[in-house]
Amino acid sequence: FAPWEDPGQTPLIRIENVTKRFGDFTAIDDVSIDIYTREFFALLGPSGCGKTTLMRMLAGFETPSEGRITIDGKDMAGVPPNKRAVNMMFQSYALFPHLTVWDNIAFGLRRDRMDKDRVAARVEEMLKLTQLQKFAKRKPHQISGGQRQRVALARSLAKAPKLLLLDEPLGALDKKLREETQFELMEIQEKTGTTFVIVTHDQEEAMTVASRVAVMNHGKLVQVDTPERIYEAPKSVYVADFIGDVNLIEGLVASVGELAELTWAEGKAPLIGQSGASLKAGDEAVFAIRPEKIAISREEPEARNRVRGKIVDIGYLGNLSVYHVQLPDGSYMKCEVGNRSRVSRRDYTWEDEVWLSWTDTAGLVLPS
Ligand code: ATP
Numbered sequence: 215f216a217p218w219e220d221p222g223q224t225p226l227i228r229i230e231n232v233t234k235r236f237g238d239f240t241a242i243d244d245v246s247i248d249i250y251t252r253e254f255f256a257l258l259g260p261s262g263c264g265k266t267t268l269m270r271m272l273a274g275f276e277t278p279s280e281g282r283i284t285i286d287g288k289d290m291a292g293v294p295p296n297k298r299a300v301n302m303m304f305q306s307y308a309l310f311p312h313l314t315v316w317d318n319i320a321f322g323l324r325r326d327r328m329d330k331d332r333v334a335a336r337v338e339e340m341l342k343l344t345q346l347q348k349f350a351k352r353k354p355h356q357i358s359g360g361q362r363q364r365v366a367l368a369r370s371l372a373k374a375p376k377l378l379l380l381d382e383p384l385g386a387l388d389k390k391l392r393e394e395t396q397f398e399l400m401e402i403q404e405k406t407g408t409t410f411v412i413v414t415h416d417q418e419e420a421m422t423v424a425s426r427v428a429v430m431n432h433g434k435l436v437q438v439d440t441p442e443r444i445y446e447a448p449k450s451v452y453v454a455d456f457i458g459d460v461n462l463i464e465g466l467v468a469s470v471g472e473l474a475e476l477t478w479a480e481g482k483a484p485l486i487g488q489s490g491a492s493l494k495a496g497d498e499a500v501f502a503i504r505p506e507k508i509a510i511s512r513e514e515p516e517a518r519n520r521v522r523g524k525i526v527d528i529g530y531l532g533n534l535s536v537y538h539v540q541l542p543d544g545s546y547m548k549c550e551v552g553n554r555s556r557v558s559r560r561d562y563t564w565e566d567e568v569w570l571s572w573t574d575t576a577g578l579v580l581p582s
Pocket of ligand 1: 236239241259260261262263264265266267268415
């Protein structure tokens with residue numbers, strides 16, 4: 215049982231029907247989410263969707279206009295940030311430039327008047343956890359960006375919060391370092407057992423690190439699910455399109471059942487896919503199919519889902535090639551082929567007439 219599927223589990227955080235208004239602008243619109251102990255939870259959405267506002271309400275820097283936030287069974291209404299079992303790590307890291315790495319990590323513990331020996335023990339433990347022992351005596355300007363990020367993390371975890379909020383924690387790092395650091399973050403989260411809630415606009419990052427992802431749009435919660443389900447079973451065109459690449463074909467629902475059929479072009483066989491939501495015959499709908507689930511061939515395939523077209527563009531990405539195929543009606547589809555067992559880069563080329571096909575369960579029929 216994952217904690218969110220176990221009815222016996224009490225969530226660490228309950229966000230219940232929370233709305234946040236700034237004047238007459240609604241930044242968060244009736245959002246409810248349960249987050250469980252030890253989860254690595256991601257709030258994901260485009261700029262301005264309200265994810266930072268939601269996080270700031272968890273931290274206590276903003277108050278909900280409506281609804282309720284409970285942390286560890288306690289209603290947070292009126293509880294100031296420093297009285298919550300929550301710590302927040304800011305994108306800027308906010309390290310003290312004149313203090314050493316050691317003193318930066320010790321800062322909060324000393325302020326709480328923890329005794330000297332315990333402070334030392336805790337700081338050493340945090341240095342070890344974040345592999346910063348060698349840098350303890352340096353100042354922030356004497357270490358790299360990735361190391362500064364780890365100091366900020368060590369400092370945020372020193373007081374053993376139940377919940378750590380991370381606002382775009384890897385935003386300042388370059389792509390390669392970001393990817394490495396994602397795995398370090400996951401390892402540290404697992405070792406400490408702290409619940410992490412991360413805010414990010416980076417789909418890949420959310421999908422890599424999180425146990426569950428909440429996708430937001432215009433202040434609304436669109437879907438909360440595991441990364442696999444967000445990718446494989448998006449409930450809306452918005453989610454399908456926001457995460458990963460997808461081909462979208464508009465049409466009308468012809469029939470629904472275990473599989474749904476979508477009529478999309480005159481004289482063409484309907485497209486068949488899994489039915490993503492409560493649709494009925496005659497509804498306008500969208501067929502969604504991921505490029506890597508499409509096979510390309512010269513011979514007419516047996517699959518019921520098949521379309522013919524012409525290659526108009528090829529993107530070679532090393533590990534895979536992306537073919538842009540123009541269909542007779544002028545629309546385009548994208549198909550990705552892995553290059554692992556490829557014999558030659560010239561398997562298919564521009565202007566080739568090809569078939570694209572996919573299995574009945576590879577695509578989704580979604581409400582438009
Ligand atoms: P980004 O990734 O760009 O930080 P976000 O999803 O985190 O975006 P928020 O910072 O939560 O978005 O902001 C959501 C909306 O609320 C934005 O339109 C923003 O302008 C507005 N907003 C946030 N704080 C305030 C405030 N104090 N007063 C008025 N409007 C605000």
